Amino acid sequence: MYPALILNADFRPLSYYPLSLWSWEEAVKAVFRDSVTVLAEYDRVVHSPSIAMKLPSVLALKEYVPSVQTPAFTRFNVFLRDQWKCQYCGNKFRTQQLTFDHVIPRSRGGRTSWDNIVTACRPCNTSKGRFLPHEINMFPKAEPFRPNIHELQQQGRKFPPNFLHTTWHDFLYWDSELES
Secondary structure, X not given: OOOEEEEOOOOOEOOEOOEOEEOHHHHHHHHHHOOEEEEEEEEEEEEOOOOEXXXXXXXXXXXXXXXXXXXXXXXXXXXXXXXXXXXXXXXEOOHHHEEEEEOOOHHHOOOOOOOOEEEEEHHHHHHHOOOOHHHHOOOOOOOOOOOOHHHHHHHHHOOXXXXXXXXXXXXXXXXXXXXX
């Protein structure tokens, strides 16, 4: 309960998906280490024998942390790149219902890499099997590619978490239109 949104020194979230959050305990420790600036607080107050303080809800790091420019090749990042959609039937699925598909199968020399892996549902992955796309007329909706960190962050903005405290809204830009 009471997570704190963590912003880099440039006031942007360290990560959009998953959203950069710290537990209230970690947030309080960072305040006492003086490594963050408190930008917003919850109404909830915690007490020690000598101090009472409101729990921080938005913190900004005092020192800028450079973001990693090349994202790791992970199952999560591939699903994020492909927006949890099967690249063959185009339907959206839950994480547990998705698999990796090698566009060029490993049995045919295909590698497990960004530019040969797409998200696929189990039925489509089974149908495609060991065939090349042109042999079975199953082509991915989008060509697999190695995304940069900014492309993954853009995708992550489309999937806001279930909990968004009102104090976070000014720091998160979930595809909202700017007012004129």
